[in-house]
Amino acid sequence: MNKALFLDRDGVINIEKNYVHKITDFEFVEGIFELLRFFQEKDYLLIVVTNQAGIARGYYTEEDFNHLTEWMLQEFETKGIHINKVFYSPYHEEYGIGQYKKSSYCRKPSPGMLLLAQKEFDIDMNNSILIGDKESDILAGVNAGVGKNVLLCYNYSKHPDDTLANFIVTKLTDVLNIE
Secondary structure (H helix, E strand, O other), rough: OOOEEEEEEEEOEOOOOOOEEEHHOEEOOHHHHHHHHHHOOOOEEEEEEEEEEHHHOOOOOHHHHHHHHHHHHHHHHHHHOOOOEEEEEEOOOOOOOHHHOOOOOOOOOOHHHHHHHHHHEOOHHHEEEEOOOOOHHHHHHHHHHEEEEEEOOOHHHHOOOOOOOOOEOOOHHHHHHOO
């Protein structure tokens, strides 16, 4: 069985801005390359699991998302980092429009994307790690049986007291001490 590092995208890989969908707005979070290189060298699969409510709301298209994702993956490859797969949920039960207005087992906090990855890549969830910046990310990890769920809070004074996260960090490189 494989172990995986699951990563939310917005707020973990790139700086959270409202509905990032253009290359010009995409800014990597400090420490992301070091973090991914570290876990890749320890034989973790690198898997992105991201809600994309901007698609559901009609702010951008799946084609826009795919274009940005391909660019992001190329940026990682130029740094010697291979992302095994990007899973995304373009649905929103309340704010979606058209075909995207529906409940989905893949939309975090549901564990669908993680469980699909587990099946596709034969992942040992108990020996895997999830990094997210919202409690919905953590809940998805807990619901999927991920062994270590890490909440990234840039401002430690504002971290939630009632999180289900196993660890709370204020910068990505703090995760290097968790493995």
